[in-house]
Amino acid sequence: MDFGFSEEQRMFAGQVKRFAAKEIVPRCAAHDLAARFDRESFSKLGDFGILGLHFPEEYGGSGADVVTTTLAGYALGAAGVDGGLTLSYGAHSFLCADTIFVHGNEEQRRKYIPKLAGGEWVGAMGLTEPGAGSDAAALRTTAKKTDSGWVLNGSKMFITNGPVADVVLVYARTDANDRHGGVSAFIVEKGTSGFSAGKPLTKLGVKASPTSELFFDDCEIPAENLLGQQGKGFEMALQTVEWDRSALLAPMVGGMEYALAKSARYAKQREQFGRPISKFQAIKRKLAEMKIYLEAAKGLIFRVAWCKDQGQSLNFLQAAVAKLFVGDWSLAPSNEALLLFGGYGYCHEFEVERFFRDCRLAPIAGGTSDIQKMIISKML
């Protein structure tokens, strides 16, 4: 066993943290408050190389491994980047771009990956539907074959980046009689006739990540927009789980480091009863709770990342444990951070309330905690 990062990885994480602290973080609060996607920061992530970090250089990436990519996500969170921007990054780079890269043909790769890796285009993934959430295979959006391509009909719900996406990876049913094998993946570009996005949904947290419904009304796409083989869509969606449980969760875990640092600094300067509140056992206890959770969560996400780097087939059990722990067990320490700040913690300008709100998505998105428990218990 070896839990260490290479010197190169540590240095890179430091660079990401410094870049984010200088270029991104100062813009986060305003965008969160306005519930507005920060396109400029998103482009900066692309310019810095974050969005396409793991893609080969010939497609505009840096060829980084999964652990390094996960570490970069952690560094973004630790720098104080809001959960909204990092969620948009995750949906864009891993759920959309990576799936196109892994399953696309060379023409599709050349067409989409450089633009997505550089941040010129924003990507999204459309899987969830109003009637197909945890039961993703129940999706009802259809794709019918025509002489010239495919026609999509239906709608998608809770789509991260939906309102701003230039390209959407859409999962649709191509065989009504085959629950899992009847799902296929399609690439739909913004401006395609019959495709539209709903208004951004108003949410509790991750506010700077725009979320909306997507509508497909006799949406015609060319035959070459089918991704991979027909009927393999559900498998493709499942394969995003490794990214979802490592690099996509990483900013949320990194965010705990940011909240911890802010809380410790605040505790040292905030005085009550004639002394800094850091002198009180109750405050030290809160800091300890946050730190213990943080260290426990770290190992889980990097284990999933490392296994993917080794080319191991997805370990559903380990992935579910990571998702469940980060989701459910993050709620208490994020609450501790909020409480440590007292009344100030309830105010937007101290940022911990944003972290508190953003964490609330962890047990819901990408497979709820209950679904993770179902997966784990079936494997015992």
Add this chain to the structure above:
Amino acid sequence: MNFDLSPAQQEMVQSVKGVLPGESGVALAGIKGLFAADSIGELLDLSKRLAATGYLHADPGSVKGGLLGLATAGAALATFSPEAFLALEFSSRVVGGPLAKFGNSRDQTDLLKKIESGGLLAATVLNADGLGENAELSAVTAQKTDQGWRADGEAGLVVNGPLAGLVILPARAGKEWVWLLLDPTWPGLTLGPRLETTSLNGLAICSLTLRNFEVPAEWVIGPLPAQDVLGQAAQMQTRTFTICALGLMRRSFKWAVAGAKETGAGGRPLIAQQNIAFKLAEMHTLSDTARLLAYRALWAAENEEADAAMLADCAKVFCCEAAETVGSQALQVLGAKGFIADNPAEESYRAAKFLISCGGSSEAVRMNIGDRVLATY
């Protein structure tokens, strides 16, 4: 980065499992009653068999698979019998550690050899500081004399005390500290009766009193800075309890899963009920997360990482509290079966309470973590 056990670490685990009686390492019944007052022979027998694997080496660096190899093997032993694990860990590492690191006389070298070969069981004082932030490990003091050292004082909880052939105690010597090596048969040393405990009933614990007790110079290690005595003792016990917690968790979890798979009311196994299945999923999540955190903390210690002490504290609190939670939930899953005394889940649950309150209580260790966090930022 590598999350797999190395071949050497795997070999160490298999070696230790191989010498455990019954089903290798997963015999949930444990060794009940092994340490009744007159069963030192059985303990030394197990000790000698483990010694043949290298498991009893005081210096983890000299063991196959290093500290992680020892820890994974130790967790397997603790799954089998938490009492056996604790008794031998206190003897070989908590006592053997300072002997290996600071021992400099022939007597000390000989004693260490006997411990490592499984021929001698050693005892030392338990870190039972309760909830205090600044509690000291030992109330024994030592003064230098012409012939050696004179010691006075009491130690409340001495692990292995009633069975041991050697006792090692930290004692305050002015501003510094010494390790006193004591033969329990020497006059002036009084061991109290074996204490009745609420859990880990096979672990032999007693009090110890020294009155004007003369210790030959060659049986004293030090004087040393407090960190080398108290710090070392606390670190070893933190590590010991963390590993023991992994074993306890595995013990109660396996028992709960086995119970849940048996047919319940209505002809369906309990695990078919979402209420039970989800509880087991939470227990597995805690166990798996704890294991990973514990191993990372041990890796950090082995590699002298800057955050090793912090990680060790985080692992102690998380793993020991997780062991209590998993034990409690196991009892819930088992229902009436869990209510019957002497099943592994209830034993583990009671033992976990002990791990939380001793070896650095959760409250005291949390304060350490809080202080370190404040010093970091």
